[in-house]
Amino acid sequence: MTDALEIWGGVECSHVHIGATVRDQLKETGHFHRIDDLDLISELGIRTLRYPVLWETVESERGRYDWSWTDARLQRIRQLGMRPIAGLLHHGSGPSWSQIVDPDFPEMFARYAALVAHRYPWIDLYTPINEPLTTARISGLYGVWHPHGTSEATCLQLTVAQCRATSLAMKAIRAHAPAARLVQTEDFGRIFSTERLAYQASHENERRWLALDLLAGRVDRRHPFYERLLDAGVAVEHLSHLAVEPCPPDVIGLDYYLTSDRMLDENVDRYPDEQVGGNGIDTYVDSAAVRPVGRHDTGLRQRIDEVWNRYHLPIAVTELHNGSTRDEQVRWLVEGWQAAQAARESGADVRAVTAWSLFGAVDWNSMLSAKCGYYECGAFDVRGGTPRPTALSSAIASLAEHGRFDHPVMDRPGWWRQEPCLAGTSKRPLLLIGSGLTLAAIEACCSARRLSVLTVNASQTWQMMKATAAWATVGVDEPSGVHSGAVRLHCRYPEGQDFLLQCNHVNAPREVANAFLDLIIDGQRGAFALSRSEPANQYEFSALASARYDVHDGQALSDVA
Secondary structure (H helix, E strand, O other), X not given: OOOOOXXXXXXXXXXXXXOOEEEEHHHXXXXXXXXXXXXXXXXXXXXXXXXXXXXXHHXXXXXXXXXXXXXXXXXXXXXXXXEEEEEEEEOXXXXXXXXXXXXXXXXXXXXXXXXXXXXXXXXXXXXXXXXXXXXXXXHHHOOXXXXXXXXXXXXXXXXXHHHHHHHHHHHHHHHHOOOOEEEEEEEOOOEEEOOOOHHHHHHHXXXXXXXXXXXXXXXXXXXXXXXXXXXXXXXHHXXXXXXXXXXXXXXXXXXXXXXXXXXXXXXXXXXXXXXXEEOOOOEEEEEEOOOOOOHHHOOHHHHHHHHHHHHOOOEEEEEEOOOOOHHHHXXXXXXXHHHHHHHHHOOOOEEEEEEOOOOOEEOHHHOOOOOXXXXXXXXXXXXXXXXXXXXXXXXXXXXXXXXXXXXXXXXXXXXXXXXXXXXXXXXXXXXEEOOOHHHHHHHHHHHHOOOOEEEEOHHHHHXXXXXXXXXXXXXXXXXXOOOOOOEEEEEEOOOOOEEEEEEXXXXXXXXXXXXXXXXXHHOOOEEEEEEEEEOOOEEEEEEOOEEEEEOOOOEEEEEEO
């Protein structure tokens, strides 16, 4: 076990074929065009970085290799003193001229892996294929990604093909870099169910281990899935080869999201917003278990314990991300860090926690199937073109340097955790000055986000700020007429610095309030105009030319836009 838990980073890099469309997250988040992003990552104190060396990027045309992008990025990573975990395939099926269902896919992929190791012999950490079972489920069982299969047989075939490719790739890599280690990532979310669907939950809970069992050489005739694999058309010699020449991970990468744990329920009327599915026997809804199941059964700590007890191999949390409001994003990261620390203290060999999607992700709310531009922030918000540090950046930097992070939003837990009966307040509230429609929306959003507030008169502001250790004061200048001008939301921090957000009066107050609260949590300073505000924190803003305002008396004094 390492001396101290480490904070790693990762860049969302999925390259997925959906019909004739390719979803390229590197390009959609803009990271592909910003090499200076790597300096921003290094400044957070991150020293190990999951980073793409994607087959699709290098060999988009068969036999023609373009290493220019990877050469420049990997050289910069090395110069900055960071250690890459090279990812060669991330939810993809290879270049357009290749696909996982090709009989020679494992061998073709291994040849590419050998070229990578030969070119970059100093890289010693690899994730050849990210989340092979998860990719197989989405591509082969749910039909969302290429090859759009909708059967368990296709899912199992894709799982074995990716595991064979990983095994052959590591063998090829180690021919050039003998010390190279396999960091194998997967989502091991647990399936819960009603009593009627216990049989399906049991099946899926066994299946979630399949990729790692294959790589670890555990899938022999006694394995629960051995006969199912043969019935699915998997060649017996492929299973035999994996069993005889295992390629166990050197580090198991546990990817965990708020939606990783699932609940199966045949009472579909209880879930009007969820898609109804089934298994040919029963019809049911597959929803996030964090809501209907007792919360003691869900969570990262429980999944770490399961992985550790099954494999007793070193573990790293290799994806930790929550596409939500900023307070919930920070709470999720810190809770994950604390869960990893607790698991270490109980004897599990947990090496690191990875802040994933450092520059955000696009359209992952639909598993990339809908091209709507739905953006989830990461440590940096890239919607303005230039990456802007969010509160997650501060959290990552603090965890890297001190192993802990404090912020007023941490005074209360995320919505997925029950609060003690008397815990609905905080010693560090937001002070709300005045009244009005927008201020009422801010107060309602604070309640939903478990941010404690106190409403005060302007004359009480500084007295209450000292008495309560408030972390900011908030006021709103609202136009009185229907056709009046801009709404101006302003915030002052205890150290005297100010933040102003100006928007059109027709903007929906709740969406404006949520954008404003995100930016306050980020510690944003200066004067800005909100140009877009939509549900689910889909907003954009830009700087005003200059502004001077006074939060203490709730009035903006002057501005030049």
